[in-house]
Amino acid sequence: MTDLADLTIAQAGSGLRSGEFTAVDLLAAVERRAAVTEAHLHAYLTLDRSGARTAAEAADAALATGDPRPLLGIPIALKDNMVTRGVETTASSQILAGWKPPYDGTAAIRLKEAGAVIVGKTNLDEFAMGSSTENSAYGPTRNPWNTNTVPGGSSGGSAAAVAVGSALGAFGSDTGGSIRQPASLTGTVGAKPTYGLVSRYGLIAFASSLDQIGPIARTVPDAAALLEAVVGWDPMDATSYNGDLPAIAKSLDTGVAGLRIGVVTELSGEGIDPEVLEATMRIVDQLSNAGADVVEISLPAIEYALSAYYLIAPAECSANLARFDGVRYGLRVDGATTEEMMAKTRAEGFGPEVTRRILLGTYALSAGYYDAFYGQAQRVRTLLRNDFASAYGRVDVLVSPTSPTTAFEVGAKTADPLTMYFADICTIATNLAGDPAISVPIGLDDAGLPIGFQIMAPALGEEVMFRVAAEVERLAAFTERPRLATSKVVAP
Amino acid sequence: MPADIDIERVAHLARIALTDDERALYGEQLAHIIEHAERVQALPTEGVEPTSHPLPMVNAFRPDVVTESLRREDALAGAPDTQNGYYRVPKILDES
């Protein structure tokens, strides 16, 4: 019999509803998987055993009454930059060590209302700044496909947990690719919705105009189901979208016949690993064979996206992280004066990457530089949006690799910040534009590491995006699981 | 332009105490990153409006309605130092 931890959310849902097993059984299976794999992966920062147990029991009671909610009793994980009432939330930073929030973020509230069982909080690059989950104050997360490699980041803990089966689904946040790139590197599906579709209330802010919460799952329909549970206007987030919601899961079985698909020129050549590129083009051909109309599309401004991103995101983060000052919560390092206390607390509490970005953002906003840096980056953003807008006048979706390479070795890019920044070269543009994008696994490279395929859509184009993603999933028929999930590994 | 990063002033504005070694390291890394980021200046943007918000929405308001505040014990629970219901900090150098 299959281990329950290897079920998809859809399978688990029907098993729960048919009474094959209970939510408590399902949780136990996931926690057993965590017990075996955590020593190798460190996907979780906190496992909330009692909270999860209570939620699973409540789910079983509801299931007994025929409650039809799709996520009822499903064990999921939340990235540790999502605020959870009473459960330690640190954003992987020393500065928030031990902080137990007095409130729940909107996503957590909606997931609890949906009956999901929150297993725990997953590791990330500190404050979501990074692409490898190595920048965690609590130690890195490893990739379950090869524990010498990184799982990507910053939502590496969520991606690793889903890949290995210590959660059936998870949520991450994506500011420059932080859901899609780790999904790509761990062979999972990861979606960044349209900016504003999911409330940011309770998401510890990195860069407010770019951050979005989104799902990581093992299948496209699972990702759609997770996303549907959290979307929708929230009066607590002024930037949340208050119009009609896209029909996310409506067209999963429709196929791609008649759709126009654009391959982004700038993301399908130089800088992309040949194996990754080859796999990507194979899928593009298959999409064409399946009836899609494939064209090549150039987005000239995308060449400037990374530069603009590394001005905008640090600038916003320099203000967003100013609240961590040792006064009201978190770490305090004593000083003779409040000024000294604050400066020492922040020096001690923030890791090097966070410090670097705060300094960078402070500089980019300071008098005399604002217009040349921040102001110019915001104008580049407009040009990029214009490029996307004209592209979407010609095609329904754009496609590219999700990550220029498969998973890289732990420590390979930590010495030079810029080389790490290039890991997000394919994903950043959609954050700047505010558009949705999804990564779907399409195969393994020669080293046995997963390759991800990115589908981008215009704002609120989730329906067509998931439609293409579902077709890519069918065409790729990717069924491999990481060795760590299938072998009976014993904790060292 | 990167050469003139006054890292000490930037660190002061950001309220982060740096050691001499850190100042040197971050100064160098920032210069390197800025050099790359400066590429944005190569793009002609005359007459281009900046984008600060991805969706073209305006006027998100809340009604003037009082909602429940935190219980004080919950508000103060995570604080490093408190006294008689207040948050407590060391003396302050100057009035703002």
Place this chain on the structure above:
Amino acid sequence: MTEWEAVIGIETHVELQTKSKMFCGCLVDSGDEPNTAVCPVCLALPGALPVPNKEAIEGILSIGDALECTLIEDSLFYRKNYFYPDLPKNYQISQYTFPLCLDGRLAVDVDGEPTMVGITRVHMEEDTGKSTHIGESGRIHGADHTLLDFNRAGVPLVEVVSEPDIRSPEQARAYGAELQRVVRALGVSDARLEEGSMRFDVNVSVRPVGSDVLGTRTEVKNVNSLRSMQRAIAYEITRQIEVLENGGSIHLETRHWDESKGATRSGRTKEGSEDYRYFQDPDLLPLHIDEAWRKRVHERRPELPAAKRARYAALGADPRTAELLVDAGDLAALFEAAVSAGAEPRTVGIWLTGEVVAYLRRENVTLDETGLSADSLVELAQMTGAGDLSATAAKEVLNGVLAGEGTPSQVAESRDLLQISDASTIETEVMAVLDQHPDAIEKIRDGDAKPIGFLVGQVMRATGGKADPRMVQDLIRRKTQA
């Protein structure tokens, strides 16, 4: 010797009295218990986000409209970045370029001399928490530690920035007073200086008369009353002139007014330390105030103090009375009601600002606690006009009414203050006096009018002051005519 001229601009912060805070649902005006009106948003807990209070936007627009500003159609919130422990996010949500209101004016008047003070801008922001410095001095210097209360953090705050159009401490005071009146008339704030719901930062510089170059300014803070603002400015002008005449120079700095010492002292030097790194707040959407909205704001503008004063003056109240009435809102309401019911405005105005104010102060009561109503003012005015009461008696009746002794006629009756205006009674009294003073009659008939006053006095004495003096005088004139 150089003649100096002061150049003064005032930044005024006004706390709006909405029910809830600017960006969260915490109660405004929550009393004294510290940290009881706080939530994830106003404490800047990780993950919390601001959502603007619509009523606060209405409030600032009404202020901007009353100050004749242009209400800006597309406006933005910015972050003003600086670290201070009473500022939870370590940035203040404020406005920078594109504030809600630009380019207005406020007319002020010092001893009948009108001046127009330009309003540069009016923008929306949020208040900080409150710091209490603990140590022997109770002040920041020499304090041992500081206690923080965030109940006030996030209370809607409107900043009104004036042009440097003010030239004297008296004008500055008049500006502050008029702005306070306007804000109160709009009903958006109680604007109490002692409690900090209205606060002034004053920029002062001096320059030689005739120069059009601005001198270096200092920013004076901590003025908690109109009087101390006037004193602080006067002090600062004198200080700056003295420094300059002794060959020194003025530094751009913040100075704090010390009420007990009657002096300003040097605070933070501003040069070089200010870099607020303003940028548009990505958590908040642009504000779009369309024409219909701007029109609605303008149409609901109430009568402003200046207009009300002019109207009262046109009704016959003298300027000082008009000002006193307008400043005391409850008296003005009574004045309006009595006048519209037909009472004579000038007399009613004088009663209200004289006798009534004196009574309230003496008895330490509010108008509501007295027996005075518009009806009783109307009745009193009628009785006086009809000659039933002398001016002096009217004041006594008014005091009786205030004390709750009844209506004016009841008080006049019970205190025996009604004038004798019955012609035959008066004639009897006049004839009796004339009979006793034939020599006076003689003099009058010879063309000497002086004894008339003497005879009137005699009749008044004989009637215990209750005869109508005009009737008495008329009668004496008639009877002494040859």
